[in-house]
Amino acid sequence: MKEPDAGGQIRPPSPQTGTGPVPADGQPPRGELPPPGQYPPPGHPGGEYPYGGYQYGYAAPQPTNSMALASFIVSLVSLFSCPLLGGISVYLGRRARDEIRRTGQQGDGLAQAGVIIGWCGVGFGVLLALFMVAYLGFFIVLVDRSTAGY
Template sequence: MTHPQSGNWSDPSWPPQPGQQDPGYPVSGQPIPEGYAAPMYPGYPPYQPAPPTNGLAIAALVCSLAGLATCISAPVGAILGHVARKQIRERGEGGDGLALAGIIVGWILTALLVLLIAFYVVIIIIAVNNGNSSTY
């Protein structure tokens, strides 16, 4: 049982009607048109899955972000990020962006932590010096 198409549209699953042009889908033995190339066709390279993500890159980002709460894991995350980027270059793994984010966040939080400690030291020195002077 066939139903003729109505309107001026083309359904690729519908067989061409007499007088209509074949849309040019590839059949066995024909060359594949430009817009229809897919990895499943013979002669085309197979699909390459993404390389595995480096575990140290994930750990670098997690440690760097945990530095917001702990203040001590940020430099660890930055160092892990440097190690992870080296491993990624050597092994061809994925996760370079994670490692880079861990490096950036880790060093920024480390710098802020150093500035905060320096501020506290200055405040303590000022307080100790002002506490020694009395007006008796």
């Protein structure tokens, strides 16, 4: 028994082959084989790729620059433990930004943040050093005055 086509109707047999009418796309009706020696062209039955053609995948993103990441981490350490490490962070951040411009890697924001936070760490270290010098100077003057009276 013949299967119904997409519209739900059964096709009558064709007088040439006895297998039914040949559709416009050159493919035999569903469930039937083509006549001997006549095979359909390879590929998708419609002649086109489904869903608008072959789609390429996304390009892999560039990796993050390791010097930019190191600059950011060292700058955070400089804020919380040793402010003098900010200079290393500034150096790493500037070199990372140059390398990122040259290679197209990711991480320019990390490098810029490392430079900015590194300069903040250097400034904090300088202020801390000035405070310590002023405090020690005040303490020495205070001790000198108290010992001079004896």
